[in-house]
Amino acid sequence: MPSPQPVIAIHNLGHAFGRGEQRKQVLFDIALNIKAGEIVLMTGPSGSGKTTLLTLIGGLRHVQSGSLKFLGQELCGATAEDLVQARRQTGYIFQAHNLHESLTARQNVRMGLEVHPQYSVEKMSMLAAEMLDLVGLGERLDHYPDQLSGGQKQRVAIARALVSRPKLLLADEPTAALDSKTGRDVVTLMQHLAQNQGCTILLVTHDSRILDIADRIVHMEDGVLKHNTPANAVH
Amino acid sequence: MGWLNSLQRRTPLGWLQLSRHKGRLLVALSGIAFADLLMFMQLGFQESLYESNTQIRAALDADLILASPKAETTQKLSTFSRRRLYQAQDVPGVASARALYSNNINWNHPETNEEASLQVMGFDPDYPAFNLPEMNAQLYRVKIPDVMLFDRLARGDYQQTIAQIENQQWVSTEAEGRTLSVRGVFSLGASFGADGLLVTSSQNFLQLFPRRDPGSVSIGLLHVEPGYDPEQVAQALQDHLPDDVEAMTLDDFIQDELEQIQTESPIGFIFTIGAAMAFVVGVVIVYQVLSTDVNAHIKEYATFKAMGYRHSYLLTIVIEESLIMAFLGFIPGLLLPMGIYQVAANATALPIYMTLNRAATVLAMTIIMCLFSGAIATRKLQSADPADMF
Ligand SMILES: Nc1ncnc2c1ncn2[C@@H]1O[C@H](COP(=O)(O)OP(=O)(O)O)[C@@H](O)[C@H]1O
Ligand SMILES: [Mg+2]
Numbered sequence: 001m002p003s004p005q006p007v008i009a010i011h012n013l014g015h016a017f018g019r020g021e022q023r024k025q026v027l028f029d030i031a032l033n034i035k036a037g038e039i040v041l042m043t044g045p046s047g048s049g050k051t052t053l054l055t056l057i058g059g060l061r062h063v064q065s066g067s068l069k070f071l072g073q074e075l076c077g078a079t080a081e082d083l084v085q086a087r088r089q090t091g092y093i094f095q096a097h098n099l100h101e102s103l104t105a106r107q108n109v110r111m112g113l114e115v116h117p118q119y120s121v122e123k124m125s126m127l128a129a130e131m132l133d134l135v136g137l138g139e140r141l142d143h144y145p146d147q148l149s150g151g152q153k154q155r156v157a158i159a160r161a162l163v164s165r166p167k168l169l170l171a172d173e174p175t176a177a178l179d180s181k182t183g184r185d186v187v188t189l190m191q192h193l194a195q196n197q198g199c200t201i202l203l204v205t206h207d208s209r210i211l212d213i214a215d216r217i218v219h220m221e222d223g224v225l226k227h228n229t230p231a232n233a234v235h
Numbered sequence: 236m237g238w239l240n241s242l243q244r245r246t247p248l249g250w251l252q253l254s255r256h257k258g259r260l261l262v263a264l265s266g267i268a269f270a271d272l273l274m275f276m277q278l279g280f281q282e283s284l285y286e287s288n289t290q291i292r293a294a295l296d297a298d299l300i301l302a303s304p305k306a307e308t309t310q311k312l313s314t315f316s317r318r319r320l321y322q323a324q325d326v327p328g329v330a331s332a333r334a335l336y337s338n339n340i341n342w343n344h345p346e347t348n349e350e351a352s353l354q355v356m357g358f359d360p361d362y363p364a365f366n367l368p369e370m371n372a373q374l375y376r377v378k379i380p381d382v383m384l385f386d387r388l389a390r391g392d393y394q395q396t397i398a399q400i401e402n403q404q405w406v407s408t409e410a411e412g413r414t415l416s417v418r419g420v421f422s423l424g425a426s427f428g429a430d431g432l433l434v435t436s437s438q439n440f441l442q443l444f445p446r447r448d449p450g451s452v453s454i455g456l457l458h459v460e461p462g463y464d465p466e467q468v469a470q471a472l473q474d475h476l477p478d479d480v481e482a483m484t485l486d487d488f489i490q491d492e493l494e495q496i497q498t499e500s501p502i503g504f505i506f507t508i509g510a511a512m513a514f515v516v517g518v519v520i521v522y523q524v525l526s527t528d529v530n531a532h533i534k535e536y537a538t539f540k541a542m543g544y545r546h547s548y549l550l551t552i553v554i555e556e557s558l559i560m561a562f563l564g565f566i567p568g569l570l571l572p573m574g575i576y577q578v579a580a581n582a583t584a585l586p587i588y589m590t591l592n593r594a595a596t597v598l599a600m601t602i603i604m605c606l607f608s609g610a611i612a613t614r615k616l617q618s619a620d621p622a623d624m625f
Contacts, residue, residue, distance in 0.1 A: 060541055060622040088543035092621075098538040100248075102255035107246060114244060115543045121244055144255075160542075 005072060007168050007200040008034040008057060013066035015052055026052050027223045030066070036167070039191065039201045039213060044220030050204045051172055053220070057202065058170045059086035071167055088115055091161030091199070093171040093190075097153040099145040105132055105156045106141040112160040131159040135189060151182035158190050162197065169194050171203040175210065183207060249555030252528060263524040264564045267601060270517030271568025272575070274510050274597050275589075279576055281506035283587040285496050288426040291354075292489045296366045298465045299472065300488040301332070301455030304481050308495050310354060310429055312337050314451035315480045323455065323482075326475050328463035334452035335364050336440045339429065342410035345396045345417070353389070354429035356453075357440025364456055370421035370434065377418075377435045380442065384419040389431020411443050455480075510600075517604040521560060525553060525612035533619050541621035549616045557609030561602045568601065569594060 015027040026049045034040050044050050055061045056068060056075070062083070063076040070086050078086070091112075099108045109128040113119045119127070132141055135155040137148075145153055154174060161169060171190065175183030187203075187210045194201050203214075211217060219226040253260045291309050301323060303313035320332040336357040341350045358364040360374040376382050387397050396406050397420055406417045417433075425431055441449055457472075459465050465484045472482035483491070497503050529536075536549050573589050580587045 055622045058541065084543050084545055087541060092538075092541045094538070096534070098534055100532070100535040100538075102248070102252045102532075103246070107251070111246060111539065112542060114246060117241070117244075119244075124244070 005036070006033045006069075007036050007038075007071060008032065008202070009067075009069040010057075011067055013053075013056070013063070013068055015049075015056065015061075015064055025223065027056075030225050031227075032218065032225060034200055034202060036200055037195070037198050039194070039203070039215045041211060041214040041217045042202065042204045042220060043206065043211075043217060044204075048220040049223040050220050053225075054170050054172050054202070054204060057168075058090050058092050059083040060092075088164075089167050091164075091166040091169040093154075093157055093161050093169065093174045095173045095176045097145070097150075097157040097177075099153055099156055099160075101145050104142045104144055105137055105148070105159075108145070108156055109160045109163050112163040116164055127163055128159075131163040132156070134193060135159045150178055151186055154178060154182075154186050155189065158186070158193065162193055162199065165197050166199060169199050169201045169203075171201065173204055173206065175205065175207050180207070180209060184209060187213060245551075247555070248552045250559055252532065252552070253556055253559055256528075259524060259527070260560075260563075263521060263560050264567065266520030266524070267517055267560060267564025267605070268566075268568040268571060270513045270520070270604065271565060271597055271601055272571050273513030273516065274600060275568070275572035275593065276575065277506045277509035277513060278593050278596065279572065279579075279587050279589075280585070281503065282590070282593070283585040284502060285493055286586050287424055288496055289489050289492045290424045291426065291432060292485070292492055294365045294367055294423060295335075295454075295456060295485060295488075296363055297456035297485055298459040299329075299457035299469050300483055300485055301457065301472070301476075301480050302453075302483075302488070304478070306481075308492055308499075309337070309426065310339060312453040314453055315455075317450045317452050319476055319480045320452065320455050322476055323457060323472055326468065326471050328460050328468040328471065330458040330460040331362075332455055332457045333359060333362055333364070334437065335454040335456055336437055336447070337453035338440070338444055338447070340410050340433070340443070342415070342433075343408050344391070344393075345406045345408045347392070351391055351430050353431050353433055355383075355433045355435065355440060355443065357435050357437045358456075360436045365421075365434070367421050367423065370419075373419035373421070377439060379416075379418075381413060381439060382416050382418050383433045383435045383439070384421055385417045385433055386423045386425075386431035387420040388422050388424045390425035391430050393431075413443060415443075457482075514600060514604055517601070518608050521557070521605050521608035522611055524560070525556060525608055526615055528556065529553065529612050529615045533615070534624060536616065536619035537621040537624040540619060546616065549619060550613050553609045553613050553616070554606070557605040558602070561598075561605035564605075565598055565601050568597070 010030055010032040013027060013030040014025065016023050016025040018024050030053060042050055056063055057070065059075060063078070066076065068075045071089065073082070073086070075082070075086060100111070103111070106128045109131055110124050113124040113127060129141055132138055135158055137152060137155060140148065140152065148156065175187060178186060190201070191213045301315065301319060303315045305313040317334055320334060323329050323332040338355050340353050340355045342353055343349070344351055356364070360377050363371040363374060365371070370384055373384055377384060385400065399406055400417055400420050407414055423432055441447055459468050469482045469484055476482065539548065576587050576589055579585070
């Protein structure tokens with residue numbers, strides 16, 4: 001079987017914050033390839049640079065040095081408009097749900113489609129409802145975030161991230177704000193949905209109970225990425 | 236068409252954000268309504284004061300006016316040659332052309348003996364110069380030397396004097412070295428330049444000011460024959476007469492004074508300051524609400540950016556909110572002053588009422604006010620950076 005084009009191809013990536021005396025290198029010589037459909041987990045202590053790497057991959061930050069290709073497109077030296085386009089291809093799930101408090105669940109999910117000009121108004125409304133149904137919130141389309149539980153809110157966030165069928169889902173400690181049972185359910189849901197869509201996942205977590213969903217686990221330590229821990233070696 | 240389509244697809248976030256927080260919206264709308272109310276009061280009183288100061292001209296009984304091109308306000312009319320009045324009668328459509336003399340005078344207050352500045356106007360009492368029936372019914376009296384009629388609404392402490400005159404107890408006082416006898420009152424009103432008006436015959440006027448040349452008149456009062464258009468006759472007069480005199484309709488003559496007062500009087504400046512302060516109050520209140528709203532949603536906005544929305548999308552949310560607040564706030568901001576105008580008009584006898592023009596002006600100012608606040612509030616959007624927020 002020929003290996004498909006990697007969704008993410010990173011090599012020799014470095015990143016530093018600040019200038020001059022204040023300059024602090026937080027990522028060193030990162031190399032990482034992720035194939036389409038793969039589920040990769042990233043672990044590592046707090047402050048080791050996981051979020052920084054995720055924001056670079058998601059097009060939220062300019063790449064300073066090395067090479068980062070997303071779907072074959074080089075993001076090092078990319079324009080602001082290139083980054084906007086890259087962001088539209090990526091679903092991002094944050095530690096907090098970050099739902100808009102003035103929008104209903106359906107309206108929040110719809111925001112994930114509105115950014116793509118090809119969807120009509122009717123289509124957006126329909127897809128948003130379908131997606132919420134898939135995450136088990138078909139009965140709560142018109143609820144506002146403050147009427148939903150933490151797990152439900154994170155499921156709306158997942159629906160919002162996946163509704164436009166992105167090629168890549170980035171999740172930064174998505175279970176950190178949830179109790180372990182809810183966290184587990186949310187991650188399992190994320191895994192199923194992404195797999196059905198053929199979506200690639202890169203997920204940062206501290207939660208050892210969810211490591212089993214991974215095809216592969218990478219480990220960040222002081223800005224250096226350690227590789228190729230086989231997922232089953234953890235168990 | 237592209238933008239129309241994208242407008243249709245767009246989630247009305249500004250409206251949804253505002254309507255979700257009714258309390259915050261109510262504060263904003265009351266603030267805007269309050270600013271509008273202040274603006275309407277300032278502009279309303281300003282205009283009514285202006286209007287009340289054109290009352291002398293507005294009361295003139297004429298279709299057309301001849302005046303010197305050097306004429307400014309009614310207190311500074313300058314003069315032109317009486318020959319122009321005779322020449323004017325040659326122009327087709329002119330039925331009559333009569334002289335009105337005007338001058339400022341200091342007289343001694345009949346009771347307190349203090350000096351007061353009044354305006355005197357002289358004209359042929361057989362041909363009333365004003366559209367004031369009360370005055371016209373008493374004009375026969377000014378045919379007697381040194382007899383005057385006086386404005387009952389003159390500024391100053393004249394109640395007793397006026398009561399006396401109304402009881403036909405004539406009041407005498409000194410002015411320009413002559414003894415004047417006031418034998419009647421009429422109602423007109425004070426103006427910026429003069430505390431009140433005295434009217435008398437041309438002869439009495441010229442005796443009061445012996446150095447005044449009878450051939451130099453202040454205003455020409457013209458009537459137009461039926462079937463003639465005053466505008467066209469004014470044009471014909473302008474073409475026929477030399478440049479040392481101007482012909483215009485009475486309305487233009489009134490408008491002219493309005494513009495003089497607006498540009499020259501310090502009162503206009505004070506009202507402008509008042510309206511500007513109302514504007515600033517509005518800007519501050521709207522800015523408070525908008526910046527609170529931006530701060531409250533900064534994480535959501537950063538999330539939108541992470542989803543691939545551009546900065547301009549966030550700008551349109553704030554602009555949308557600004558416009559919604561402007562239009563919603565304007566509704567109570569328009570209705571409230573209409574009620575207060577009614578009360579003020581009854582209380583002050585000033586001609587104060589809502590005009591379409593003023594409503595449009597204040598609406599425009601409200602929109603500018605809200606957009607201005609919105610523009611400042613959008614600076615807070617800069618911190619909606621998804622890279623540093625999560
Ligand atoms: N915007 C920033 N400016 C300066 N330093 C930063 C910034 N963001 C992160 N850092 C630093 O970079 C390092 C890595 O941070 P981060 O990627 O958030 O780690 P992790 O997500 O693994 O906890 C930390 O030492 C952190 O203090
Ligand atoms: Mg982190």
